Amino acid sequence: MQLYLDSANIGQIKEAASWGILSGVTTNPSLLAKEDPNVDVKQRILEIHKLVGGHLSVEVISTDTTGMLREADEIISWFPEATIKIPMLPQGLAAVKELSKKNIPTNVTLIFNPIQALAAANAGATYVSVFLGRLDDIGMNSVSVLEEITNIWFVHNMDAQIIAASIRNPLHIIQSAKAGAHIATIPYSVLKQSLNHPLTDAGIQQFLKDYDKMQTEIQKIMVDDTDK
Numbered sequence: 001m002q003l004y005l006d007s008a009n010i011g012q013i014k015e016a017a018s019w020g021i022l023s024g025v026t027t028n029p030s031l032l033a034k035e036d037p038n039v040d041v042k043q044r045i046l047e048i049h050k051l052v053g054g055h056l057s058v059e060v061i062s063t064d065t066t067g068m069l070r071e072a073d074e075i076i077s078w079f080p081e082a083t084i085k086i087p088m089l090p091q092g093l094a095a096v097k098e099l100s101k102k103n104i105p106t107n108v109t110l111i112f113n114p115i116q117a118l119a120a121a122n123a124g125a126t127y128v129s130v131f132l133g134r135l136d137d138i139g140m141n142s143v144s145v146l147e148e149i150t151n152i153w154f155v156h157n158m159d160a161q162i163i164a165a166s167i168r169n170p171l172h173i174i175q176s177a178k179a180g181a182h183i184a185t186i187p188y189s190v191l192k193q194s195l196n197h198p199l200t201d202a203g204i205q206q207f208l209k210d211y212d213k214m215q216t217e218i219q220k221i222m223v224d225d226t227d228k
């Protein structure tokens with residue numbers, strides 16, 4: 001399962017990209033607005049693109065097909081390999097169909113059930129984003145919804161890549177990988193938290209302490225030898 005960062009924060013993206021584990025980045029209007037309500041979206045997206053290259057989803061804000069296609073054209077004029085993120089609406093599916101005819105990658109977002117996922121895949125979506133955290137928020141079992149979708153994908157050998165989105169904790173990442181999601185898009189805080197373990201930190205401290213002890217012993221032996 002590939003790891004994407006779900007962020008529009010340059011510092012976070014720069015740092016996570018430097019770890020060498022990122023395969024892409026997803027953004028959305030809320031993430032962009034959270035950084036700076038007056039953000040210049042084009043400039044911010046181009047900055048992110050410079051850091052992570054092609055696998056970058058940029059979301060449209062129109063809710064009609066024509067508007068979505070117009071926005072998609074604009075985003076592609078910023079960088080041609082953009083993935084156009086389209087909300088799961090009938091008008092969005094129509095836009096996905098048009099974009100897929102031109103081989104433009106699309107990521108259908110805000111998917112909460114298997115039929116939405118199937119519909120997006122049938123429209124020609126490259127990626128379908130299944131939101132886990134928001135399902136949990138309304139008392140649903142997000143992982144079993146994701147498993148239903150991945151089972152259908154396996155049975156029918158579907159092409160679209162499943163993105164586990166709205167990830168809220170490290171367990172979501174493990175559950176997404178076990179369920180067979182192709183990608184998990186993860187907020188910076190959750191990714192960073194997932195990479196840490198107190199036993200790793202304690203182990204490093206112990207290794208360094210033992211190494212220092214060994215160096216001190218060697219120094220002592222060398223001093224003793226020169227004294228003879």
Ligand code: E4P
Binds near residue numbers: 026028129
């Ligand atoms: C996915 O592409 C979305 O940007 C994201 O995962 C939404 O997550 P949230 O529910 O934490 O806002």
